[in-house]
Amino acid sequence: MPPTHTVDRAELLAAFDAELQPERFKDYGPNGLQVEGRARIGSIVSGVTASRALIEAAIEAGADAIFVHHGLFWRGQDGTVTGWMKQRLRLLLAHDINLFAYHLPLDAHPTLGNNAQLARVLGLQATGRFGEQELGFIGGRADGGRFDSAEALAAHVGSALNRPVVHVQPAQAAIEKIAWCTGGAQGYFEDAIAAGAQAFITGEISEPQAHYARECGVAFLACGHHATERYGAPALAGHVAAQLGLAHRFIDIDNPA
Incomplete structure (x- = not known):
């Protein structure tokens, strides 16, 4: 070099x-x-x-x-x-x-940061921010489409990141509004729910988030701290x-x- x-x-x-x-x-x-x-x-x-x-x-x-x-x-x-x-x-x-x-x-960087670049890799487009210091991104598919189910979203994310996804999903509805925040941002899940997300993508999951997902009907995808921040x-x-x-x-x- x-x-x-x-x-x-x-x-x-x-x-x-x-x-x-x-x-x-x-x-x-x-x-x-x-x-x-x-x-x-x-x-x-x-x-x-x-x-x-x-x-x-x-x-x-x-x-x-x-x-x-x-x-x-x-x-x-x-x-x-x-x-x-x-x-x-x-x-x-x-x-x-x-x-x-x-x-x-x-x-947080709007184009070159971890959240913006994860969106690029996953084919998502942000339309807003949420959470403490507005670190979380929220939006949907860049092509304007939707995922037929949370399982389809999880399969897409797993394929894009080339690793298994921990997926908690109580419902089977189509997914249009997606929130994401890379790394150890499981604590942003409640803010994502409040912002109207149907699914939340991050790196890690802790014990409470599985219950929130089931009780609130919002999919939670834990995709790896390192994998989401590469x-x-x-x-x-x-x-x-x-x-x-x-x-x-x-x-x-x-x-x-």
């Missing part, structure tokens, strides 16, 4: 911030530059999570920077640098690699890299969760 051009770290950070506007969000951890590496950047690796496997793959690819959705630092951590945290930081620091991470801002990081990082003339490569570290 040889770079054709390099930019200053501050210029790349400013480009990411301009697209994602992290100051608009109340988040669970710091957005932006989480680990400082070399000052000049010519190549970016994007991925979902700043795991050791992704960092090692980025080192192998010769990256100057890594762009992820799930960074290293979260509210409530004890702040110690031991175990897995030490191993990840050791690799980043030893190889002078910058780590950029954007959580909720990447979910698309925002490469779209955003690729867009910024193209703007600045940088090399970019997405590396997908599979995760069954």
